[in-house]
Amino acid sequence: MRNPSFTSNIRSILLVASWDLMKLKNQKVFLAMRVAWFTLQVLVFARAISFIVSQSILEYTGGVDYYYFYLLGIYTSLIYSTSISRGYVIADEFDDGIVEYHLSLPIKRGVFAVGRVLGSSLSTIIFTLPMMIVVYVILGVSNLFSIIVSLISALVFSIGVVSFVLLLVFSVKSTDLTDILVGAIDALLVRLSTVFYPLPVIEASGIAPYYVIALMNPISNLADFLRILVFPEYYMVFKYGVAPIVVYMVAFSMGLLVLAVEYYERKLEAGGWK
Amino acid sequence: MKSKAVEIENFTKKFGDFTAVDNLNLDIYENEVFGLLGPNGSGKTTTLLTIATVYKPTSGDIYVYGHSVTREDYVVRKLVGIAFQDPKAMWIDKPYELLTWHARIVGYSSSEAKKVVQDVMELLGLWEHRNKQFYQLSGGTRKKVELAKVLIQKPRVAILDEPTAQVDVLSKHALWDVIKKLRDEGTTVIIATNDMFEAEKVCERIAIIYKGKLRALGTISELKDSIPSGDLVEVQFEGGGIPEGLLRALRDIGRVEARSSVLKVYVEKGEEKVIDIIELFRRYNVKILRIMVKEPTLDDVFTYITGAKLREES
Ligand SMILES: Nc1ncnc2c1ncn2[C@@H]1O[C@H](COP(=O)(O)OP(=O)(O)O)[C@@H](O)[C@H]1O
Numbered sequence: 001m002r003n004p005s006f007t008s009n010i011r012s013i014l015l016v017a018s019w020d021l022m023k024l025k026n027q028k029v030f031l032a033m034r035v036a037w038f039t040l041q042v043l044v045f046a047r048a049i050s051f052i053v054s055q056s057i058l059e060y061t062g063g064v065d066y067y068y069f070y071l072l073g074i075y076t077s078l079i080y081s082t083s084i085s086r087g088y089v090i091a092d093e094f095d096d097g098i099v100e101y102h103l104s105l106p107i108k109r110g111v112f113a114v115g116r117v118l119g120s121s122l123s124t125i126i127f128t129l130p131m132m133i134v135v136y137v138i139l140g141v142s143n144l145f146s147i148i149v150s151l152i153s154a155l156v157f158s159i160g161v162v163s164f165v166l167l168l169v170f171s172v173k174s175t176d177l178t179d180i181l182v183g184a185i186d187a188l189l190v191r192l193s194t195v196f197y198p199l200p201v202i203e204a205s206g207i208a209p210y211y212v213i214a215l216m217n218p219i220s221n222l223a224d225f226l227r228i229l230v231f232p233e234y235y236m237v238f239k240y241g242v243a244p245i246v247v248y249m250v251a252f253s254m255g256l257l258v259l260a261v262e263y264y265e266r267k268l269e270a271g272g273w274k
Numbered sequence: 275m276k277s278k279a280v281e282i283e284n285f286t287k288k289f290g291d292f293t294a295v296d297n298l299n300l301d302i303y304e305n306e307v308f309g310l311l312g313p314n315g316s317g318k319t320t321t322l323l324t325i326a327t328v329y330k331p332t333s334g335d336i337y338v339y340g341h342s343v344t345r346e347d348y349v350v351r352k353l354v355g356i357a358f359q360d361p362k363a364m365w366i367d368k369p370y371e372l373l374t375w376h377a378r379i380v381g382y383s384s385s386e387a388k389k390v391v392q393d394v395m396e397l398l399g400l401w402e403h404r405n406k407q408f409y410q411l412s413g414g415t416r417k418k419v420e421l422a423k424v425l426i427q428k429p430r431v432a433i434l435d436e437p438t439a440q441v442d443v444l445s446k447h448a449l450w451d452v453i454k455k456l457r458d459e460g461t462t463v464i465i466a467t468n469d470m471f472e473a474e475k476v477c478e479r480i481a482i483i484y485k486g487k488l489r490a491l492g493t494i495s496e497l498k499d500s501i502p503s504g505d506l507v508e509v510q511f512e513g514g515g516i517p518e519g520l521l522r523a524l525r526d527i528g529r530v531e532a533r534s535s536v537l538k539v540y541v542e543k544g545e546e547k548v549i550d551i552i553e554l555f556r557r558y559n560v561k562i563l564r565i566m567v568k569e570p571t572l573d574d575v576f577t578y579i580t581g582a583k584l585r586e587e588s
């Protein structure tokens with residue numbers, strides 16, 4: 001038995017999601033630049049850094065070469081930054097009144113929210129796909145399973161971040177404040193994560209808030225999950241195993257998605273953009 | 275009893291401390307072209323966006339076919355389509371792409387969407403612009419893309435916010451025909467405008483709103499009749515003068531201004547009084563060469579009601 005309202009909701013979600021995908025092709029030049037920059041970063045700067053750090057850190061990475069550790073870190077931070085930059089897209093749309101148009105469409109608000117989040121996070125994954133290929137080629141990953149699981153986990157992560165930034169933009173309703181907050185959160189959260197250093201190193205630094213934030217940081221969780229997928233030996237670093245990471249990631253994303261849906265259904269109203 | 279498509283009940287909308295719409299009460303009947311007439315800043319757009327569930331009322335409620343915009347917003351959105359005052363698109367968007375997405379969202383299958391989008395775009399003369407980017411389009415063309423969304427959707431209630439602003443005069447007439455056709459096919463049309471010519475041309479009933487408040491409501495002739503002695507019956511007659519008896523009889527009908535061969539009578543309901551006037555001329559054997567009833571314009575009505583001008587002189 002097919003529930004007609006369920007199938008029609010799925011249809012609506014996918015159609016709404018196609019809004020963001022439709023816009024993606026306008027970003028070809030931007031994408032080419034990002035890929036070039038990323039490749040340069042990976043091939044030149046990341047090598048330089050890992051040349052400096054490499055030997056001393058092996059005991060904290062379960063034997064994983066720092067260069068590889070770092071590659072998955074910057075790939076994760078790229079997914080994060082791309083997801084959070086969707087905030088600028090939404091802010092631009094609000095500015096141009098597209099939000100009013102969207103709110104007038106014959107779609108349930110909650111369904112629209114899910115479609116919008118899904119579209120933005122799928123765009124993020126597609127946008128970062130060339131960079132993922134660069135990284136996975138360098139790492140020599142050919143296991144289809146781990147590639148698919150990587151993509152799914154990146155999508156789940158992105159859903160959480162996009163939901164968060166949607167809530168943020170709609171709450172502040174201001175171009176300037178969006179620029180400031182999104183920029184700050186982007187820069188800060190990447191630094192307070194395991195993108196650059198493994199958890200034990202951060203713990204050893206003795207700065208407790210740094211460690212706690214890095215531990216709870218969704219960016220850390222995705223980076224470490226991707227590392228475990230590619231280098232099972234990295235698993236050694238985690239006292240509590242991999243299950244808490246998975247549970248945390250899913251709870252983070254679904255929690256924020258539910259909040260975004262609630263916001264769309266109960267509070268969201270056009271107008272008042274500054 | 276005509277059935278009601280939209281009922282606006284004690285609707286108030288505030289933005290912060292500012293009251294944009296103040297306790298509005300209004301019924302819009304099924305299958306009429308209804309006009310919201312008022313100068314910029316009257317609260318027309320605010321009202322229309324609330325009917326479309328884009329804004330929420332601060333107090334009061336609006337019902338579309340009995341469904342509340344506050345409690346059943348989704349049901350309302352399935353009944354309503356809106357063409358916004360400011361066309362909603364990013365500068366980089368292309369009309370065809372935008373309208374195809376719109377068609378899919380409002381329920382067409384992929385192949386139906388292609389067809390209806392092409393039909394509507396051809397009807398509005400948009401087909402040649404289909405793959406241009408929005409910043410390349412003229413203001414009038416952008417407004418037509420906005421109108422196309424509603425024509426594609428064919429909603430029960432169509433909301434058109436200043437549909438022909440920025441559109442050239444020739445296209446205006448074509449769009450008015452399109453709007454009337456939409457009504458003929460069963461849609462209730464609500465138009466906001468500050469163009470009294472447009473209001474006279476397409477609207478059957480009109481609400482005059484000014485500074486957030488309803489000032490007058492009725493058909494165009496009802497509104498015009500609401501101005502005391504607002505009509506003017508102008509008679510050109512043969513011969514050099516008017517018999518004293520005829521003049522006296524005419525003065526019972528309205529205020530009279532007589533010149534050598536033209537006579538003006540200021541009356542209420544000119545279209546009815548003109549028959550009496552013709553009858554009097556016949557009785558006194560004065561031959562009428564030409565007779566005209568001039569109504570006050572909606573501008574006159576607006577000025578009479580609000581003491582303001584509909585459009586600021588530029
Ligand atoms: N989102 C908003 N925030 C604050 N003020 C608004 C907003 N929208 C409209 N207004 C104000 O409400 C009044 C009515 O505006 P509007 O409904 O757009 O009038 P109209 O469509 O008749 O020109 C105006 O004074 C306008 O500045």
Ligand SMILES: [Mg+2]
Pocket residue numbers: 315318319320359435466
């Ligand atoms: Mg307006």
